[in-house]
Amino acid sequence: MLDWLKSVVDFISTPSISLTLILLMFPFVFPPTAWFETWHRRLGLHNLWTNRGGLVMFSVITLIFVWGFTDVNFSKILGKPDNVPIMILIYSVFFFLWLAMKSAYENDAHIAAGEPVQEYYPPEDKVLVWPDLVYIELIALILMMVFLLVWSIGLPAPLEEPANPSLSPNPAKAPWYFLGLQEMLVYFDPWLAGVVFPSLIIVGLMAIPYLDSDRKGSGYYSFAGRRTAVFVFLFGWLVLWVFLIVVGTFFRGPNWNFFGPFEEWSVTKVVPLININLSEYVWVKLLRVGLPANPLVRESVGIIMLVLYFGLTPVMLARGKLRPLLDKLGSIRYSLIIFLALAMVLLPIKMYLRWTLNLHYIISIPEAFFNI
């Protein structure tokens, strides 16, 4: 039943397809500039953040899950006790995204009309913490406890076979909250995916308050006044973190191969590995001279490209569209922002290079474990 639809969903779920769709949609859903904003309104996407929009999103997610549970293969993944948190993650991310954007759009309308935002009350209008806050806290706490108790009584914590260091399961997955990093391992070596990028995530998050110099928009939900900042944050969190977790949980099977949600996890699925380094493309395929012996000469093209990527892009952008940003932030903050943004975008870039050109490494110096 509905087999053709299942294969459509399987096809759309392929990371190259699904990520492309998401990347195309993202700026229209969370418009970072006035131009996208116009199209956002024209396409009616602002209706997502209304009660009706929320209901539609909720129904679509629920429908997918319900449908998934009727399928032999999908239900195996959905039904795993340790995947329940992912379903809760999906629901709560969508719900709170909707709630935050709805409040933000309401406030944007207030601001546009010259009215105070909904969080505004006259300064003398205060309430006592007892009872106004302690009761809310008590109720929130009780509801959370009930939720946990129901979950705990209903779903026993799984325990697999005893640890066996000589028998590795296939696939061996990291805990779900690190699956974004494990997904990066497909495209980058462990020193980048497991060490450098996580460090950059932490440093980048910590740097946010010092990089965003805009003092407006503190203490109330809003979007219009800080659209670019919100866009960047949501891109990192929703696409490069939550989406990759979902891919890692639902779509990665044996040998870390991709499997559509309705596909059977077969150990024998063979995916040809024909990845080629940039140096081979240049020296062997293009120039037909063979790889130079000196690794620095061999990798010079990749090195130059990366230096240009991180060194020249900020300069070009500062000459062009981002001049106002440079003037506003000063060169240090500007360079940091662009560096972090470029590092963030390096992941999708590498993904597309892999999918289109089968590019393995941009720079490959295995002698020094230095592969990018």
Added chain:
Amino acid sequence: MAEKKPKSRLTAISESPVWKSIFRTGIPVTRRQRMMGILNNVFLHLHPVRLPKHAVKLKYTWCMGGLSFFLFLVLTISGILLMFYYRPTVEYAYTDIMDLSEQVPLGIMRELHRWGAHAMVIAVWLHMFRVFMTGSYKPPREFNWVVGVLLMFLTLFLSFTGYLLPWDQLAIWAITVGSNMARATPFLGHEGPGASLLAIGDINLVTMSSDVRFALLGGRFVGEGALLRFYVLHCIGLPFIIMIFMAVHFWRVRKDGGISGPV
């Protein structure tokens, strides 16, 4: 003589010397009593006495920070109970967990602890999202955002160290996948770029038995040493650190002018 209305049982209790010795104030009915009730209680005193109206609205904070903290408390209590039954050795760890579900009547502590941990990770992310969307990281709250990022990192690391303790296939292989990345740390991992530069003459300083992965695992692979280290980090080390940062976090929420709001 006017007849005096009999006091209710509750009022009588709240005026008894024992009650007064504990809570000082009676049932908080009057405005003064309500204010003193918050001020006199060490736990409630985390809060200010009065707040602007928007700050107590569920729609504003989603109570997510509070729920993260509450989940931390649930995890602490259920974790302490689990420690009564669990021995962190390769010999006993797995069977102790088995016994927990087979021998302990009405035992749901393991479930509460495991699902609660997942819930806390999600709650912390959502709290961060709320703080971002309300722009609450902006001055004067920059530093508290930094503390928050550390809290999130510590939460994830707490979860990660706990993952190993059941000592089943899922546990050791998830930790193997995770800790293998440490092997590639630049300079400090034996398969990391630059590690070979740290050498004295021909002798490499960063080897399989001296790199960061070895320090984390207490061995070359996920074994006895790793189990003990993760246990100590999970039950003592990380909770100790996260509690310090939480104290700073809560203190700073107050000192930075209370919950953010429109001016």
